[in-house]
Amino acid sequence: MSDLTIARAVHILSVVIWMGGVSFVTIVLIPILRRSSFQQDRLTIFNVVENRFASIARIMVLLAGISGFYMVHKLDAWSRFSQLQFFWMHAMVFVWLLFFVALFVIEPFILKNHGRMVKDGHSIMNLRKTQIVHSIILVLSLTTLVISVFGAHGFFYS
Numbered sequence: 001m002s003d004l005t006i007a008r009a010v011h012i013l014s015v016v017i018w019m020g021g022v023s024f025v026t027i028v029l030i031p032i033l034r035r036s037s038f039q040q041d042r043l044t045i046f047n048v049v050e051n052r053f054a055s056i057a058r059i060m061v062l063l064a065g066i067s068g069f070y071m072v073h074k075l076d077a078w079s080r081f082s083q084l085q086f087f088w089m090h091a092m093v094f095v096w097l098l099f100f101v102a103l104f105v106i107e108p109f110i111l112k113n114h115g116r117m118v119k120d121g122h123s124i125m126n127l128r129k130t131q132i133v134h135s136i137i138l139v140l141s142l143t144t145l146v147i148s149v150f151g152a153h154g155f156f157y158s
């Protein structure tokens, strides 16, 4: 098995865990919390789950980035970034950068605690906003994932 194949497997494994977590938070956790009757615990549950996932996501984002750039190097594919038909490569790097900044800059240094967005008395309203932001990011990420599979298998060029 070549190192390129291993890098591809690491890339997909990290993307699966990372995007799976984003999907879970967006389409399972937040809707359940918004509908739940335990008003007081809503903030705590959201914090605990999101903070735990953020630690896992940080590792996955690093792994996806390292394996991704390793593949670019091995495939000698740097020139793709100046070619329009490889827009899916730009999309991957864009989504990666978005999460990198969110997880390594915004969350630890600016938000500190994700739950601060979900303040007492405004928890339902703010969870609605949180759900909207998460939904936009999820759609962007999953679209990128699908076009990347198409792109990697030659769909956008012959």
Ligand code: HEM
Pocket: 008, 011, 012, 015, 064, 065, 067, 068, 069, 071, 072, 075, 077, 092, 093, 095, 096, 141, 142, 144, 145, 146, 148, 149, 151, 152, 153
């Ligand atoms: C620094 C960021 C990233 C870099 C440098 C990168 C790089 C790469 C490279 C070089 C390939 C192989 C392309 C080929 O075989 O021609 C690839 C495949 C792929 N990447 Fe990324 N990637 C990054 C982030 C992401 C993200 C954020 C996602 C998910 C949203 C993603 C999903 C995929 C998928 C689904 C494939 C196709 C695998 C296959 O079907 O063989 N990548 N990536």
